[in-house]
Amino acid sequence: DTAVSQTPKYLVTQMGNDKSIKCEQNLGHDTMYWYKQDSKKFLKIMFSYNNKELIINETVPNRFSPKSPDKAHLNLHINSLELGDSAVYFCASSLSGQNEKLFFGSGTQLSVL
């Protein structure tokens, strides 16, 4: 059983399109995150949700909109995709109040042409 799963694994699309990435965790965690890993492999946090509430919103264009329908899911919708959005997007989860150990999904490689 995959603990943190993301779909799709690969996403190739044209500039200007709108796309979504889905994330689900079956660990019973209450906090979920989206990270972006750029071409230099640097991982930067984008958003964090705790119990469906947005708690971290880093400097991210408002074309990016996370949505958390429940504690086990955190989706990322991206409008009007740009070339610079090409990256690997990772979902992660943790349990607050514990040691907050992060568990990561396998990533979604987004290529904007």
Add this chain to the structure above:
Amino acid sequence: KQEVTQIPAALSVPEGENLVLNCSFTDSAIYNLQWFRQDPGKGLTSLLLIQSSQREQTSGRLNASLDKSSGRSTLYIAASQPGDSATYLCAVRLIFGQGTELSVKP
């Protein structure tokens, strides 16, 4: 704002060598520090997590230490193997370092 730095950016060693990877952070008011491994094209695998009250954690050939006062953590890998080749990342309260790309030559 917390900043996390990892040195060196890349490291190449012969098989069997012991090695140390470094991670430094600017804000010592941390909750925990986590070391990860990332293989090319893959996700992140958690190696060790050290809570702020701990000084070190061990798992097999890996030992991670934490010195909050100096803002440093080290990951010690004993008797390195080619299978250890990967990028190693440290994270402090959701902030990641740039990683150290390790290559272990047979």
